[in-house]
Amino acid sequence: MGQFEFSQALNLLIGTPLVPAAIIGLIWGIIGGALPGISASITMALLLPFTYGMDPTIAIVLLASTYIGAEYGGSIPAILIRTPGTNSAAATVIDGYEMKRQGKAGEALGISLWSGVVGSLVGLFLLVTMTEPLSRLALSFTPASYFGLGILGISIIASLSGGSLLKGLAAAIVGLMVSTIGTDPISGVSRYTFDVPELIGGIKPILVMVGLFAVSELLMQSGTAGHGAVAEARVRIVLPGWAMMKRLFKPQGIGCVTGTFEGLMPGGGGSIAAFLAYNEAKRWSSKPEEFGRGSPEGIAAPEAANNTVASTSLIPLLSFGIPGSNSAAVLLGGLLIHGLLPGPRLFEQNGDVVLGLYLGSLIATLAQILIGMMILPFCMWMVNRPRPYLAAFILALVMAGIFTINSSLFDIGLVLAGGVIGYLMRVSGFPFLPAVLGVVLGPMIEGSYRRSLLLSDGDHMIFLEDRIGLGLLSLAAVFVVVSLLREGRDLRRARGASA
Amino acid sequence: MVSRREFGRLTAAAIGAVALPANSRAAPMAYPHKVVTLITHSSPGGGSDVFLREMSKHLGRYIDATFVVENVQGGSGARAISRLATARPDGSVFYATTPTYIFTSLLSKPQHSFRDVQPLVNVFSDAEVVYTRADGPFKTLADVIAHAKEKRGRWGAANPASLERQAAERLKAAAGVNAAIVSHEGGGDLMINVLNGTLDIGVGEIPELRAQLEAKKVRLLAVFNAQRLPTQPDIPTVKESGFDVVVQKFRGLAGPKGLPADVIGIWEKAIPQLLADAEYRRIYAAESLVPDFIPQAAYATFINDFAQSSEAFFRETGVIKN
Numbered sequence: 101m102g103q104f105e106f107s108q109a110l111n112l113l114i115g116t117p118l119v120p121a122a123i124i125g126l127i128w129g130i131i132g133g134a135l136p137g138i139s140a141s142i143t144m145a146l147l148l149p150f151t152y153g154m155d156p157t158i159a160i161v162l163l164a165s166t167y168i169g170a171e172y173g174g175s176i177p178a179i180l181i182r183t184p185g186t187n188s189a190a191a192t193v194i195d196g197y198e199m200k201r202q203g204k205a206g207e208a209l210g211i212s213l214w215s216g217v218v219g220s221l222v223g224l225f226l227l228v229t230m231t232e233p234l235s236r237l238a239l240s241f242t243p244a245s246y247f248g249l250g251i252l253g254i255s256i257i258a259s260l261s262g263g264s265l266l267k268g269l270a271a272a273i274v275g276l277m278v279s280t281i282g283t284d285p286i287s288g289v290s291r292y293t294f295d296v297p298e299l300i301g302g303i304k305p306i307l308v309m310v311g312l313f314a315v316s317e318l319l320m321q322s323g324t325a326g327h328g329a330v331a332e333a334r335v336r337i338v339l340p341g342w343a344m345m346k347r348l349f350k351p352q353g354i355g356c357v358t359g360t361f362e363g364l365m366p367g368g369g370g371s372i373a374a375f376l377a378y379n380e381a382k383r384w385s386s387k388p389e390e391f392g393r394g395s396p397e398g399i400a401a402p403e404a405a406n407n408t409v410a411s412t413s414l415i416p417l418l419s420f421g422i423p424g425s426n427s428a429a430v431l432l433g434g435l436l437i438h439g440l441l442p443g444p445r446l447f448e449q450n451g452d453v454v455l456g457l458y459l460g461s462l463i464a465t466l467a468q469i470l471i472g473m474m475i476l477p478f479c480m481w482m483v484n485r486p487r488p489y490l491a492a493f494i495l496a497l498v499m500a501g502i503f504t505i506n507s508s509l510f511d512i513g514l515v516l517a518g519g520v521i522g523y524l525m526r527v528s529g530f531p532f533l534p535a536v537l538g539v540v541l542g543p544m545i546e547g548s549y550r551r552s553l554l555l556s557d558g559d560h561m562i563f564l565e566d567r568i569g570l571g572l573l574s575l576a577a578v579f580v581v582v583s584l585l586r587e588g589r590d591l592r593r594a595r596g597a598s599a
Numbered sequence: 600m601v602s603r604r605e606f607g608r609l610t611a612a613a614i615g616a617v618a619l620p621a622n623s624r625a626a627p628m629a630y631p632h633k634v635v636t637l638i639t640h641s642s643p644g645g646g647s648d649v650f651l652r653e654m655s656k657h658l659g660r661y662i663d664a665t666f667v668v669e670n671v672q673g674g675s676g677a678r679a680i681s682r683l684a685t686a687r688p689d690g691s692v693f694y695a696t697t698p699t700y701i702f703t704s705l706l707s708k709p710q711h712s713f714r715d716v717q718p719l720v721n722v723f724s725d726a727e728v729v730y731t732r733a734d735g736p737f738k739t740l741a742d743v744i745a746h747a748k749e750k751r752g753r754w755g756a757a758n759p760a761s762l763e764r765q766a767a768e769r770l771k772a773a774a775g776v777n778a779a780i781v782s783h784e785g786g787g788d789l790m791i792n793v794l795n796g797t798l799d800i801g802v803g804e805i806p807e808l809r810a811q812l813e814a815k816k817v818r819l820l821a822v823f824n825a826q827r828l829p830t831q832p833d834i835p836t837v838k839e840s841g842f843d844v845v846v847q848k849f850r851g852l853a854g855p856k857g858l859p860a861d862v863i864g865i866w867e868k869a870i871p872q873l874l875a876d877a878e879y880r881r882i883y884a885a886e887s888l889v890p891d892f893i894p895q896a897a898y899a900t901f902i903n904d905f906a907q908s909s910e911a912f913f914r915e916t917g918v919i920k921n
């Protein structure tokens with residue numbers, strides 16, 4: 101940006117502990133993000149009290165680079181142990197863990213690392229150059245637009261169902277039902293809480309994900325005989341080569357676009373962006389049949405998306421003081437505690453903090469490759485231990501992670517129950533992802549639908565009058581029709597083949 | 600040589616020089632505990648967390664102890680209340696009160712409710728305000744009400760089952776108008792809908808609006824507090840605007856039941872001194888916090904009244920039944 105002096109930047113880089121802060125934040129973020137249950141916002145909140153006494157610029161750099169690290173770190177356990185470390189890594193599980201099972205963990209980790217860096221760089225570029233126009237866009241979202249976005253998100257169930265559309269829909273409905281537990285978003289009535297205070301705030305998606313994915317996997321494994329030979333001795337991270345980079349260009353681009361939009365919309369956050377990116381990448385891919393069977397594109401899209409969100413959710417934060425995600429909300433806390441007020445005047449009065457934030461994010465992004473290459477071989481070595489030890493370790497890790505959120509045994513009970521349900525779902529062939537999607541999108545769809553109708557006094561035309569909402573809803577309609585047609589064609593073809 | 604008289608005068612002056620600042624800033628009061636834990640249900644960086652951490656920086660000048668803030672999150676405040684209710688009532692543990700701790704007890708059946716702990720003192724009232732977008736059609740609260748009478752108002756509150764929502768509902772009832780009151784998922788979500796004109800007004804707290812206020816994107820129309828805000832002397836109260844609604848979002852401290860009288864006495868003395876502290880005043884005034892000291896006995900009554908009126912409100916609006 102033009103208003104910043106080069107010498108000012110140089111001074112920040114050399115004269116202040118900005119570089120070490122960015123790297124420490126990044127490492128802390130990767131660790132927090134990689135621990136199942138500890139989301140990016142919790143990782144940042146744990147660090148926040150330590151920043152109170154620091155220089156404001158350094159404190160903000162530390163928090164922002166933690167965010168970047170955590171968004172990336174969540175993909176490590178998603179790929180290696182089928183456990184999304186953060187909400188937004190749930191979509192990465194699908195093809196990431198599949199690649200790991202095929203003995204391509206090194207490639208999978210390399211792709212997620214590379215895509216995370218691409219996403220961060222694009223997001224950062226937009227943050228630095230486009231804050232003004234994008235913040236105007238952020239202001240144009242009404243409840244009706246959010247409803248459109250939620251419906252577009254849920255329309256991807258078909259492609260996440262992996263075979264049976266009916267079972268996928270059933271799972272999605274269960275997910276939507278779970279999302280109704282807690283305080284009613286409009287009236288404040290407690291629903292299905294049975295007077296248990298732990299349920300007032302609803303069931304967090306991360307508990308559902310960890311239960312369904314990680315605990316059910318442990319149950320599945322313990323049901324098979326043998327100690328399980330170590331699948332793979334190689335512990336090398338393989339960054340994508342030129343051919344692979346070219347192939348990943350499209351899914352990464354899709355990830356960056358969805359990540360940009362999601363970052364701008366408060367309440368959206370990385371998980372919805374990651375799911376949408378996964379789905380769109382599949383839709384536009386030249387090899388859609390590989391998705392769900394270990395497609396590199398299926399890792400690249402969601403990982404680029406959630407890392408883009410880490411930067412673009414700072415746009416509404418810096419320009420209006422409105423955080424675009426939970427993690428951005430923690431960053432807002434960090435700004436306020438240092439007496440820094442986001443908004444147009446932040447750029448004028450505290451330009452050094454903003455410049456430091458840009459520089460720190462850039463350094464954290466570049467350092468991500470280096471740090472990733474250093475710690476990933478160790479992570480791979482860990483998951484190549486004999487299965488009984490590994491399973492015990494994962495269980496302890498998962499339980500400890502969940503307990504850390506609220507020191508709540510109730511949450512642990514929820515995760516274990518989720519594990520049993522997940523096990524039963526797998527045995528009877530129900531897909532998880534629609535259920536997860538239901539839990540994530542349910543509150544957004546319900547809340548924005550009822551908000552819109554309150555505003556319009558019950559008139560459904562409000563959804564067609566809102567231009568953004570109308571666009572998103574039409575897109576969803578087109579996608580549902582196309583996937584139904586495709587489903588029908590596949591069915592006929594299958595019948596034809598068997599006849 | 601300094602004569603004896605002169606010596607005496609010099610000595611007196613010297614003592615005076617030492618004694619004067621000591622008079623204006625008395626030594627901190629002795630306290631039975633070295634370390635005092637202040638619990639909050641809010642996450643680091645959240646409202647009560649910031650309140651406690653800012654206060655604990657300055658409290659040491661008036662009470663001779665070290666103050667540690669502990670975040671006990673989860674169960675919408677229920678876990679923090681349990682932690683407090685089961686602590687020893689010796690003055691070593693306190694909890695930052697906000698309406699949340701009462702709402703959670705009313706909306707669910709936690710192991711320990713607000714009735715199982717003892718209010719200590721109140722410190723502040725938050726500034727609850729009605730605001731609109733600066734380039735919108737509404738210049739006063741009367742405009743908003745007139746619009747709602749004529750057509751239909753669209754009003755927003757940050758969260759369901761919150762004090763802001765209560766404030767909006769009470770204003771609607773007092774004015775006898777038709778307005779949709781829309782709850783959101785937090786202040787940011789609400790702010791966007793006020794700025795883009797989806798809503799006529801929002802009800803919120805000044806700290807959430809500061810960025811927009813400074814940028815002159817929003818306009819304050821009225822405050823729900825009993826008196827005008829010292830930082831916004833031109834903004835009338837809702838009551839002055841003709842609607843008999845006063846909402847007080849309190850911030851204070853509570854302890855386990857059975858606090859010793861001497862501990863209560865120390866806090867009752869220290870908080871007014873702290874509120875008068877010039878350095879601390881600068882910080883809380885910037886956040887538009889209104890000093891609102893209430894001593895122990897009166898605070899217990901205040902909390903009870905608040906709980907009763909909230910319960911009545913929740914029943915009226917069907918949030919709680921039976």
